[in-house]
């Protein structure tokens with residue numbers, strides 16, 4: 001039955017809390033998008049106007065590109081943009097993910113500049129509407145345009161977000177949720193002049209305050225409080241989004257480190273075990289799991305049984321016309 005498995009998953013309080021916490025990040029992201037967009041657009045205009053070299057409005061003619069995370073040869077215009085970006089970075093020691101950017105567009109696309117302040121994996125993200133909460137929060141943390149916000153409050157939420165997304169168990173305790181809600185509240189207070197953030201805050205409070213029950217047609221809920229019923233479609237979409245983000249992060253880590261460490265392998269195994277144990281999720285994430293497996297798990301690390309299944313699935317994909325190598329960079 002549709003959503004029956006989701007309903008069962010929500011019987012696990014730890015998992016339900018994990019989902020609720022993830023849903024708060026989705027709300028926070030929605031609330032931040034317009035604000036970040038306006039700020040970065042203004043910031044880009046200010047830099048373009050104030051710097052004498054940038055004011056000339058010259059565009060890059062040689063298509064300057066980073067190789068990995070390094071630049072080897074930059075034209076005068078891109079060099080100036082790079083210097084400006086670094087000048088406004090809040091951490092002198094931080095690793096700047098130049099690989100996120102298309103420098104030849106720095107003069108004309110404010111978002112290409114903004115992406116230099118974000119975690120890796122942003123190259124194909126065209127604007128704030130496609131960003132996750134982590135990307136926007138890191139931008140606020142690392143770009144001094146946002147100096148009017150208490151950075152510590154931002155970092156606390158980033159820290160909680162990382163705990164959440166790297167939680168092997170995909171469960172959090174009620175105590176953790178209490179701390180998390182406090183940190184979110186403190187950040188929302190910092191941005192109380194932004195109406196979208198304020199309303200996102202209200203929605204977060206509401207979603208954290210109710211229990212979640214998925215109503216399955218045909219089942220009786222004698223003691224059910226109707227106010228606790230949630231739209232399973234919405235919860236299912238949010239669940240997929242959060243799991244997708246976890247998978248994507250594991251994928252990016254694996255791309256960065258050719259030899260995945262024990263903790264990363266453990267995270268992946270837990271996540272894949274969880275997804276495989278749920279038929280609805282297994283079907284939904286079939287291709288993404290194969291894709292991550294291709295990166296993480298060399299054949300000699302797999303048990304015989306896993307190896308056999310893996311090969312069978314590869315054969316199945318070939319028959320279906322799926323080519324993992326080509327999809328690697330776009331799916332998760």
Ligand SMILES: [Zn+2]
Nearest residue numbers: 060064075078
């Ligand atoms: Zn250039």
